[in-house]
Every structure is written in C-alpha cells, then in structure tokens.
Amino acid sequence: MADMEKKIIYLDHAATTYVKPEVFEVMKPYFDTEYGNPSSIYSIGRSNRKAVEDARISVAKSIGAAEPSEIYFTGSGTESDNWAIKGAALALKKKGKHIITSNIEHPAVLATCEFLQKQGYDITYVKVDEEGLINPEDVDKEIRPDTILVTIMMANNEIGTIQPIKEIAQVCKKHGVLFHTDAVQAAGNIPINVKDLGVDLLSVSGHKFYGPKGVGMLYIRKGVRIESLIHGGHQERNRRAGTENVPGIVGFAKALELANINMEAHYKKLSSLRDRALKGITDRIPYTRVNGSMEKRLPGNLNISFRFVEGESVLLMLDMKGIKASSGSACTSGSLDPSHVLLSIGLPHEIAHGSLRLSFGEINTEEEVDYLIDALDEIINKLRNMSPLYEDFTKGV
C-alpha cells in the first residue's frame, strides 16, 4: 500500500497539466537574468519586449490568426472569458443587451453571464442534446435584433464534447452578431484555426496544454472593439493593462507551439488510452454509462457514471490508490448540486452524483490504464456494498 501511494497516476489533465521541461527551460531566464520591464526602453527591457512580441507572433501562428496584433495575453482563461463577454457587453450596450450562451458552459462564462444579468442584460441559454451537443439552428432561432454576443465553448471541460463552432460562427456572421468561444479545453488537444472557424473572440488558458498557470490569452479579431476589463498602463496595445508576465507569456507560447507540432501523435495516444479505459471499465463494471458523444469529443476525456455510488467517495478511494481524477459533481466547490453539465444532458441527479471524469495526458501509459480498471472495479464494488441505493436495487425495491 505504501508502495502504491508513491506511484502517482495523474488522470486529471483537464484540470491542469504539469509544465513540460522544454517549456520551463524557455521561461527560466526571464525570472532572474532577463528580468526587465517590457515597457522600458533600455536593452534588457527591449529584450523582454521582444520575447513578448515573439510569443505573440508564435501564438498567432499556432491559432491561425491573421496578425499577431490580434493576440492579447491575460492572467487566465477565466480573465479572457470575462473580458470577452463583459467587454462586448459594455461596448455594444447601445445596440442591445441580449446575450446567447449554452447551458454547459464553464463557470467562467456562466457566472459572468449571471453577473451581466444582474446588470440588466438578458441571457438566453441554448440547450444541448443528450449527447452534449449544440445544434447551430437553435442558436439561429434565438438571435434577435438586440442580440450583441453569442458565447459557446469549443470543447466542454467535463464531458469533452466538441461543438460545431464553425457552423455557429456562420450563423452569427449571417446576423452580424459577435461570436466568442471558450477554447480553454480545446487548445492543445484539437486544431484551432480562428480564420477557418470564423470566430471573433477566443479564450485560451496556459496550464491546460503543459504551459504555466496564471497566463491566458484572448484572440480579438482585427476591427472588433470591446471595452477593456483591466484598465491602466499601455500594455497589450492599450487594451489589457499591467506589467506583462514575461516568463508566463513565453512559456504559454512555447507550450502551444509544442502542442501544435505534436498534435497528431497526442491525439492518437490519448484517444487510444481513453478507449482502452472505456472498454475495460464497461466490460468489468455493470450499471455504468458514458456521458457525452464519443464521436465529437476531446481525445483524452472520459466521463462515466457509476450507478448507486457517489463521485467524491470514488475520487477519495482512487486517490488512496495513487490515482488522481475528478468528479462530475461539483461537490468540493461549495455547492451541493451535481454538475450542471451532466444534468443538461439528461442525467438524473443521483446518477450525475456518481460520475467520474478521467482526463488522460501525455505521461499516461497502458499499464496505468489497466491499473485504473482494476482499482475502479474494486472501489465501485466496495462502495456499492455500502450503498442503501444498491441494497434497494438488489432487493428489487
């Protein structure tokens, strides 16, 4: 057991990733030697400025932006989402106050919309189907003359479903409505090309693709005007104030660059591990279901519900076996409700409570997956034997 504890199997890459050594390496000099302020005119300031601008060029290339000047670095994916949505809301309030989003967005989008609702904006939540997918026509139907923004995530953080962003962007374009997508989970896992997608605004966060925490990015298509979220100095072309997080920005760009180079192999490896896990688990453990489309899905995401047990208990027991995963239920976050995403695809509360998110990453192996399957089998059994729901079920109550 003590041995097991030491062996850590990290299956929570959707929550955060480690920083790759190659990424950390390029960040390092900006902590202690190249520490100037990019706004300064002297040479070490200038070399920092160049590092930031090179990062911007690299990121623009990584996401297919027309120009580096469309890339704005922020402090997190959450900040990018807040900026895109509040910024558009403020800039366009004369045109209208109606915003369309989906019912499976990340809290960074949902809580921002709720905030705007309190400020007098009108929010429409388009519903996903039981596969966790948005129908672009549903977006089309909700657009009104006073609609100023549509914000729909590219890939979901819990069930990994990938939305038809290009089609939604076309709908928005047809109506002349701004379109923002939260691509925090998509970035590094599936190709992103903003030109091809036709989005106006797109959010990314560094720590989801082996880059650093505390740095995000907002793509703002040239010509799109949104109000700033953070006012102050002239950084980021006057649109996002604050001394640039130079090591963070450099690391962000490097990580995204590596992810792009490596994307095909990454996709293949993760989806194969994921499929192995899925087969093993469903073969061995009855009363189990997968949540969300298996077709339109991030390669590393698996979300499964185990009937009669509760997610946090599963997580804790997995942790004791060295396996780090995440629950579909937002139990730990102070809310008593199960995941809004799982409820949105039609899961009953009690099944939503018994859900597990496994998100595979580049360090995982087939041996780890096999160990996971064994561990889960044992844990689910143990918990079911402790469960009054399972008791009722077996007794046929």
Added chain:
Amino acid sequence: MADMEKKIIYLDHAATTYVKPEVFEVMKPYFDTEYGNPSSIYSIGRSNRKAVEDARISVAKSIGAAEPSEIYFTGSGTESDNWAIKGAALALKKKGKHIITSNIEHPAVLATCEFLQKQGYDITYVKVDEEGLINPEDVDKEIRPDTILVTIMMANNEIGTIQPIKEIAQVCKKHGVLFHTDAVQAAGNIPINVKDLGVDLLSVSGHKFYGPKGVGMLYIRKGVRIESLIHGGHQERNRRAGTENVPGIVGFAKALELANINMEAHYKKLSSLRDRALKGITDRIPYTRVNGSMEKRLPGNLNISFRFVEGESVLLMLDMKGIKASSGSACTSGSLDPSHVLLSIGLPHEIAHGSLRLSFGEINTEEEVDYLIDALDEIINKLRNMSPLYEDFTKGV
C-alpha cells in the same frame, strides 16, 4: 566600450525586479512536480491548496492583516487596483457615485477612474503640494454624502513620495467612506500594517519586491463587500475566479516574507546609495533639481530633472553605458505628454521632459553609483551642447 556594454547597472527597480534565487527555489516544484489544481480533492491538489493557503497566511502576517481570509491573490497590481475601485463602485452605486483620488496616481488607478467617469461616476482629484504630498484635510473637504470610495496611493512610482495613509484613513473612517490604497511601490520597501494604517483595501504586485510577475494581491478588510472583477469558479472564496497561479502565489509570499525580514537593512542600504548618487550628481551637474519630498520618500527612489535636455535621450545614452534607468516622461508609452506626476508638483513642461528616475535595489553598489555619476556628467554635457535651449540660455536669450 564593448566591455562597458557587458557591465549592466540596473537602476530601475521601481519598474520591476529580478526574482531572488530563494524565491525562485520555492516556486520551482509547483511547475513540474506539484502541479495539481488546488481545487482538486486528491493529494497533489491538496498539497497545492495547502501551498496557496500557507502563502495566504504568510502574506496576512507580512502586512498585519487580522485574518488570512482577508488576502486575495490576483494576476497583477493593476488587476488589484481595478478590482478594488470598480468592485467598490459597483457594490456601492446605490449609495452614490462619487470617488476621490489624487492627481499623481498610477495609470492603473487613473485609467480605472476615467473608465468609471464614462460610466457616470463623478471623480474628484485631490492635488498634491510641490513636495508631492497629499494633505489629509484636502481629502476631508472633498468628501460628500455620495462619496463611496477614496483611493490614494501609499507611495508614488515616479517620485517615491509616501503619503500620510493613516491620517487619510482616519478621515475616511470618520465619514464612513471606504478607503483603498495602491501600495504596489510601498510593499517591500517600507513597513505595511493594514490594521495600523486602518485601510479597507490595499493593492500589492509581486514583481516589485523580488517576487514574480503576473501575480498580485488585494487585501479586503473583513466585512467589506465589493463586487468581483473576474467571475467564474469558486477560487479565492468565490471572489476572484480562475485556477490559482500556484508558483506565482508561493513566490509572492516568499518574496514579501524575505522583504519584511530584511526591511531595515534594505532601507539603510538603498537610501545610502540614493543619497550618495544625489550628492554626486548635484555637486557635479548644474541646473539640476530633485523632484518630490526627500523626507517622506521610498529609500531607493531618486527623481532628478536636468534642464535643457530631454529624458529619453538621457536614458538611451545611459543604456549605452550599461545603465538601466527610467524617464520621468512617459515618452515611450505612446503619449507625447510629460509625466502627469511631475506636472502635478509644478514642474514646467520642458523641465518635466528632462527628468530621470533612478530606483536603486539590493544588487547595486557604491562603485556603480560612482560610475553612474561620471556617466551622467558626461551625457548631460553632451546633450546640453546639442540643445538649442542651452544655447539660448548661455547666450542669455
């Protein structure tokens, strides 16, 4: 000359500092091994959570907060300023829309106030005297029934003057008005004790005291309610969403802790270097003035105006001699106007243009100061000989 170029004399610590090795050391593990998401319940998530909470406790201690829960980590000093001011403005808009600030604030405060002005808030700018100091009575006079916030910086970034924050806080308390102070320049240089000062909100930025860039802090006194700036997940007790920048937060706390331990020696060393520079420069170079009170001043700050020359030229020539400094003029930032701070203390435009900020740090030496004095003497001479203003002056025009 090639030799000189290699010798870098960094005199711009007010712009940003390098990260101390001891600080970088404690940050490192959180990049590659302890990389969990603090919101996760498994063990590496928990160790990240603990790291963040330990940092909070440490910062609370460093600034004399009553409770760690009064400490909120952000992405920058600018974000902290934006949050404090906009957060108070939104939370208290029913009470009123009047905000008092000073005319020498950092752009993070000024631009935020300008933004609010456009949103219908009323901003009063209290003026500093020619020493660069605020009279608390002037604040008292401006408070009205609809005043909801006073925001006055603790120490100025250009001229280093230290404001009577405790007295201003008393004035605010008397009127029941919230008081925010931007302590970004003060932190690490002079003691900060929020309880003793009596402030409600206080901003700090990591990279000004040998900590990392991309992390800031807002102190919010217990019981003070402000609206969030960044909405989303449950991080930072539901008040500042986004996955925590764990290495950044850990580094922030360590740097502040070191600064506090080391404060007396730091103060002595920096002020002695500063005074040596001041004496040398004014002894050798005529038509020179110091800007801002020498008494109520940060230990490492020196701001001098050289008549008949322009600041950027001085900076560039200093840079060629390996000396990194900053100009009083915001020339590089896209504005053609000289520093609003120098104009506020009564400098004519042409003299404000010829100003230099030297900010000393812990790595500087007396030899460097002496080299600086020689270099400046030569540079100012050269530029004056090129200056039509000096020509007119010497010809008695």
Added chain:
Amino acid sequence: MYSEKVMDHFTNPRNVGEIENADGVGQVGNAKCGDIMKMYLKIEDGIIKDAKFKTFGCGAAVATSSMATELLIGKTIKEAEMITNKVVMEALDGLPPVKVHCSVLAEEAIAAALQDYKIKNGLVEDNMYEGCSGCCGGCGSHELRREHLHAEHE
C-alpha cells in the same frame, strides 16, 4: 481537506451493513442531493446494543455515518438523542464548512431511527417523519440551508 479521523472512518468505516429485524431503522437524505444515510439500530432495555449503516454519499457522509454508529453503541436512548451534529463533527476533529450538512444528516439519521423504534414500540403518538435533512429541496428549505452553510463558510 479532511482530518485524519475523517479519512480513517472513510477508509475503514465501522459498522457497515444491515441488521436483520432491526428495532429501529431510519433513512434520511435524498439521492438527488447526493447523500442518503440509512441507520439500523438494535435496542435492548432502552440501550443501543448495535448500530449499522449504509450510506450513499461523499467521504464526509460515510465518515459521519461510521462515527455516528460508534457513538451510538452502548448509549441509552436519551443519551443517543443528545448526539447532535456538533458532537459527531467534534468526534471527527471537524469537517470542512461545505461538509457540515453531512453531520446534520447523521444527526437526523439517528433521530429517524430512534423515531422508528419509538413508533414501533408505541412510545410516540403520530408517525410524522421528522428526519428531513433539508437537503432534498422538497420542502423549500434547501435554499435556506444553502445560504446558511455559505454564511458559515464565509
């Protein structure tokens, strides 16, 4: 997040299972809110001789159930009635604020099982179910409780 005691009771829960022909059985909570506790009591001469539980819920729910059974065994009914959620929580060296409701559930499970015993033995008149956890939201107290918990959290 959890104390060692909580983790111990979660990992090695005491008294898991059912008691055949139990003298009192109580079930509280609701699958919808993610916690159900079922408590079985064996009572002889007014003394709780045995207690067992089954729980669907998070780590804290399992641990509080386990601790509750340990606290119950050997107690008189009067004494058992004094096992409040605070008592359970203290015995576990505390719970995170968001998990306080689990200890409330444990208190209510005890109450429900004792109530069942009393009804079966004619010790109370009506059989109104008093074991509401306030969690299922059915009675509208959910939001109230949530606010309460959040306030405590703050």
Added chain:
Amino acid sequence: MYSEKVMDHFTNPRNVGEIENADGVGQVGNAKCGDIMKMYLKIEDGIIKDAKFKTFGCGAAVATSSMATELLIGKTIKEAEMITNKVVMEALDGLPPVKVHCSVLAEEAIAAALQDYKIKNGLVEDNMYEGCSGCCGGCGSHELRREHLHAEHE
C-alpha cells in the same frame, strides 16, 4: 525599438552645431512637448553647402535632425523642399509609430529654415511662419495630430 540607423545617428549625430551668419535658420517645436529642432543652412547659388542643427528631444528627434542635415547638404532648394518626413523616416529605416511626429518636425525644420532664407532674400512676399509642428497645441491641432498618430499606431 529603434533601428540601427536611428541609433547610429543618435549616438554619433552628424552636423551638430551652429553656422555663424547662416543664410537660413529655422526653429520648430516647443519645449512644452519635448522637442525643439533648430536648423542652420549655408546656401550658395541655390545649393545647400552646409547644414547644422541643435535639437532638444528624444532619440528619434536627434536622429531625424542628423539625417535631415545629411540629406540637405548638396541639394538645390527645390530638391530640399521635397525632403518630406517620409523621406527622412525611410532614410533611417523607419521609426516607431509614436515617433513619427519627430520626422514631421524635421520636415518642418527644413521648411522653416528655407522659408527664413527666402524671406531674407526677398523670394517670398509675406513672412508668415509656416513651420508649425502641430505639437505645441497652440493652434489646437495637437489633439487632431495625436489622434492621427494613434490611429496609425492602431
């Protein structure tokens, strides 16, 4: 931020100084806005034989003055009048957007010095000063110019 050419002309400015009894002298800019250029011309047979300058201003102001004098020497008056700010800027391998106004200043300094020469030699009728840099704000064009520069920056 600056090209090598700009840094070269800033570090080793050509033709710094005054010309005694110059044939044309022009001064533009304003200390208030941080840039003053004074241009001295020696003109013989309609050809600029020598040019010198003094400048109070930033690196770009010094470099554009220096480059302007280099461009002027040897030119006819007609040719000199065609040295626009673009010409100066291109000769310096460009300037950062916020520094474009410095090249405008150089163009205007040339114009002012030539105007002075013409007036002294009775080649123009009125002596209206045409060398406004738009920078001092005196004529209200400051804001306009600033917007213009910012727009270019964007």
